[in-house]
Amino acid sequence: MGDIAFAEIIDTAEVLEHDGTKVYCANCQHCKLVRNSSGNEGQYYLRVRCDAGKWRKKLGEEKIYKYFTVARRSLDSCDAYEPMGDPKEYIRELKKSLPIKDELYTL
Numbered sequence: 001m002g003d004i005a006f007a008e009i010i011d012t013a014e015v016l017e018h019d020g021t022k023v024y025c026a027n028c029q030h031c032k033l034v035r036n037s038s039g040n041e042g043q044y045y046l047r048v049r050c051d052a053g054k055w056r057k058k059l060g061e062e063k064i065y066k067y068f069t070v071a072r073r074s075l076d077s078c079d080a081y082e083p084m085g086d087p088k089e090y091i092r093e094l095k096k097s098l099p100i101k102d103e104l105y106t107l
């Protein structure tokens with residue numbers, strides 16, 4: 001599995017109550033789903049990363065997030081934001097499949 005740009009898992013209610021200027025990373029082409037080895041052969045966790053390099057720790061290293069938290073990644077603005085389609089269409093489908101916790105997957 002390569003990097004997957006996925007569209008969002010945005011909470012519809014959050015979108016509706018917002019003024020429309022907030023950026024949800026899950027709805028951006030730069031938000032990629034990646035595998036992260038668990039240390040055990042053939043097993044991995046799912047993580048998300050920003051391939052525009054916008055997610056950084058204080059010392060500058062890249063920060064990645066657990067997949068199941070992706071809907072929480074939002075910003076007031078982002079100069080690299082590239083929205084993908086109508087969020088509402090994705091929400092319905094992705095919310096059905098978004099795990100509720102960090103899960104271990106096997107190849």
Ligand code: SF4
Nearest residue numbers: 025028050054078080
């Ligand atoms: S480019 Fe900006 S909006 Fe897109 S995933 Fe990275 S931080 Fe989020």
